[in-house]
Structure formats: structure tokens, C-alpha cells
Amino acid sequence: MLNVRSNDIIPSEPNTYIDVQDAAELSGFAVRHLRKLIKSDQIKYFKTEKGLMICWADVQRLAGQQKPFWVTLPENALFTSTPPASLLLYTDSNEVDVHHPLEAFYDKVVHGNCIDWMRRMPSQCIQSVVTSPPYWGVRKYPDSEKIEWADGSSINLGEEPSVDGYVAHTLEVFRHLKRVLRDDGTIWWNLGDTYQTRAYLRESSTERLRAFEGDRNDTWSKYPNKRYSSGHSYLKDKDLTLVPFLVAIGAEHLGFYVRSIIVWNKENTIPEPTIDRPTTAHEYILLLTKSRFYKYYEDQETEASITGEVIKRNNGKRTFEMGTKRKLRTVWQFPTSSRHGDHTAAFPLELPLRCLRLSTKPGDLVFDPFAGSGTTLAAAKILTCRYFGCDIVEEFVSESERRLLAPSKPLNGKQKNTDNRGARDTTRSEVRQETLLDRKPGYKTRKKPTPSEQQ
Numbered sequence: 001m002l003n004v005r006s007n008d009i010i011p012s013e014p015n016t017y018i019d020v021q022d023a024a025e026l027s028g029f030a031v032r033h034l035r036k037l038i039k040s041d042q043i044k045y046f047k048t049e050k051g052l053m054i055c056w057a058d059v060q061r062l063a064g065q066q067k068p069f070w071v072t073l074p075e076n077a078l079f080t081s082t083p084p085a086s087l088l089l090y091t092d093s094n095e096v097d098v099h100h101p102l103e104a105f106y107d108k109v110v111h112g113n114c115i116d117w118m119r120r121m122p123s124q125c126i127q128s129v130v131t132s133p134p135y136w137g138v139r140k141y142p143d144s145e146k147i148e149w150a151d152g153s154s155i156n157l158g159e160e161p162s163v164d165g166y167v168a169h170t171l172e173v174f175r176h177l178k179r180v181l182r183d184d185g186t187i188w189w190n191l192g193d194t195y196q197t198r199a200y201l202r203e204s205s206t207e208r209l210r211a212f213e214g215d216r217n218d219t220w221s222k223y224p225n226k227r228y229s230s231g232h233s234y235l236k237d238k239d240l241t242l243v244p245f246l247v248a249i250g251a252e253h254l255g256f257y258v259r260s261i262i263v264w265n266k267e268n269t270i271p272e273p274t275i276d277r278p279t280t281a282h283e284y285i286l287l288l289t290k291s292r293f294y295k296y297y298e299d300q301e302t303e304a305s306i307t308g309e310v311i312k313r314n315n316g317k318r319t320f321e322m323g324t325k326r327k328l329r330t331v332w333q334f335p336t337s338s339r340h341g342d343h344t345a346a347f348p349l350e351l352p353l354r355c356l357r358l359s360t361k362p363g364d365l366v367f368d369p370f371a372g373s374g375t376t377l378a379a380a381k382i383l384t385c386r387y388f389g390c391d392i393v394e395e396f397v398s399e400s401e402r403r404l405l406a407p408s409k410p411l412n413g414k415q416k417n418t419d420n421r422g423a424r425d426t427t428r429s430e431v432r433q434e435t436l437l438d439r440k441p442g443y444k445t446r447k448k449p450t451p452s453e454q455q
């Protein structure tokens, strides 16, 4: 028997039972639905002091029913008589390390894999997560230790040969986030879509730009970091993988609420060589929550009302009135980031500032599991929140640390004021103005597209 505490009543069946939370997340069904199946005798279970335990064989059967839409349960787990211990989060399994005290995570940026760090965090300590993970099949980050995933693979996030593997690994990160996020917390998950077309995984924007302009001395056969277009069960060369939506569907199966899919309209996006479709000029921000009700301060961010008609609330009654500001909409426009130090995929400061104004109060703990150059952490500091971030590349951690000395200034810009809690180096409106001024000049147009870049 696995994961059964000594004082639990062990049923007579020669089978393994797992915690109902694990069962729900791994099968992709809601706990409520599992209870219904129990009532109608469709799955085996038993009760402990702490809750329900569900028969592993039934979890496997249910997960099998969800395929191909549900990919959290790794293929190999469907055929084992006991679940791999690495899949179980909510039981007494040793997988959850001894948690450190909450204060250990205040105002720090650390080196390492975010899953390892989350294992050390107490449950329900994070108010808001604002992050941008590596996108699938886009970039090769500088050398770092490979991550060991619950499905047994050992690879960096974003470098999986298939988009399905990437979604499964993202959902593994989500399962850990679900434990550390407060019930009234929010996750803002920035992600771009990727084409199934074969592609080079470039190490830097400079390398990408050079290749884009035809200045390259590498050939497809010799280039070490690449992904292929063939081999997927349904995606064809040139298909959009719809990866942000696969991740969103997966999050719903894990029990998260997908409350909004925001389009980040990137006005100064890099030109693309393709001639048979419009240039992609947006990414997505998934707003995920753990509960139906959560902290959201809608009046902290508004936008200009074009028609002049806005909804006003008076003593619970809603009326249409004339006004200059309306509720924020789902298309957001920021310029892409100005360079912060050496990080090539930083997002603009205004993006996490907006998310955090909407979802935190001063003193709340903000987490960025993929901190990069520390943009989210800088935004949290400006808004006098507590912050914790990690990155698997040590060099980026040092960059974040330097940046956090004066969070509203770009690392390679002039750093005038130092920042400390309660004495910010800029006001919210100053920051907004400054980040809008941070726009980069446009890129040069390229000479001639190469076939592998015709996504």
C-alpha cells in the first residue's frame, strides 16, 4: 500500500489508494465529479480522518478517458500498479520537503528549479504569481542543470520535442503552484503561441536577428538546438500549436478557474519573414484562480472610455452613466521591454505592475517562479509588496539582484535613486510614463526568408 497512514483503515482489496486531491488532478476530473462517481458506485474509495482515498486503478481508467485532451498524467503512469511517488503532492509522501518558515521567502531572489523551491514553501503563502515561463520551442537558455520531471524525462522547460510534453511539464509546475497559492490568490501566466514548423532554438535575440538578416554560418543539419515539424499525432507543419489554450484547458482540468485570457498587443514586435499569413503581434496572459472568489481590485487599473458610457454601481444597483474611465478590457498594449541587462526575454515593467495593482495590497507576497531579470520582483517592490523569485540560470539571479537595488530603472540605464520599502524611487504614474518611453526603435527589415523560418 502506498501513502496510507498507520491509523487509516486499510480496505481489503489488494490495491493502491491515493488522496482525492491527487486523484482529481491526475485524472483531470473535478473532486465534485469524483464524489458523484463514488455515490453511483463507479469508483472504489475509502475514508480516512483527513478525507477520501481513491483507488489508483480507477484514477488510471478515468485519466485514460480524458486523452488526448488531458496530459497531466504521464503515459507511463497509466500502466503502473502504483503511482510514481513524484506524482503525489497532497499525501504524506516524502515528496513534499520540510517547509521553511514563510519569512525565509521574503524579498529574495534565488538560484534553482522553481519546483524544488516550491517544495520548500509553506502551503497557501502566495497572493499573486506574475510570470513568463520559457515558451515552447522558441529559445535555448544558457546552460543550466536539466530538470527531472514526474514523467521521468530530463529536459529544460521549453525544449521538449513535442508541445504535449511542454504542456504536461507546465501542468506539473501548476500543481505545485496550486499548493503554495492562497485560496484567494491569482496567477498571471504570460505565454506566446508557437507554430509546429521546424525551427532553430536560438540562444539570444542577437543570434536570432543575425540569422533573420541572412547573416548565418550554421546549417540545419549541423545546428545543435532545433525542433522538428514531423512526428506529432495531429499537428502538421505550419499549424499553430495553440499551446496557450492547451495550457488553459489543462489548468481547468487541474481545478483552476480560467478567469480571463488577455491579449498583450505588442506594438513594436519583431517583423516576420512569412508571406502567407499576418505577422503575429500579440501574446497571451492567462488569469488563473484557485477559487470562484479571489482578491481583485478592479478600480486600481482603468482605461479611457471611448464611448463615454461606463457602468456605475450605487448601493448594489448598476446603471449606465457617462464617464471618462472604464473597466480594463482584455486587450492590453505595452511596448515590448527595453533591455534589462543581458536577459533576452524580459517583459515590460508596466505588465507586472498592472497585474499586481489589480491583485495585491502592500505587504502581500508575490512570486515569480521564472524570474529572469526580475521584472515582476521589481514591480512588487515598487508597489511595496513582498517578493520571492527564482531562476535556473545563476547569471540571471545576479542580474535580478542588481536590478532590485533600483527597481524602476533599467539595468543598463542611469540608476539615480535607491529604493526601499515605503520610500519608492518613483511613483506609480511616473513608472507608467517611464516604461512607455522605454520603447525600442524598430528592427531592420530582413533580406530573404529561409524555409525553416517560414512558420
Ligand SMILES: C[S@@+](CC[C@H](N)C(=O)[O-])C[C@H]1O[C@@H](n2cnc3c(N)ncnc32)[C@H](O)[C@@H]1O
Pocket (backbone or CB within 6 Å): 112, 113, 114, 115, 131, 132, 133, 134, 135, 141, 147, 156, 157, 343, 345, 346, 347, 348, 369, 370, 371, 372, 373, 374, 375, 376, 390, 391, 392, 393, 396
Ligand atoms: C521568459 S524568461 C522570464 C523573463 C522575466 N519575465 C523577465 O522579465 O526578465 C524565463 C526564465 O525562466 C528561467 N527558467 C527556465 N526554467 C526554469 C525553472 N525550471 N525554474 C526556474 N527558472 C527557470 C529561464 O532561465 C529564464 O530566465
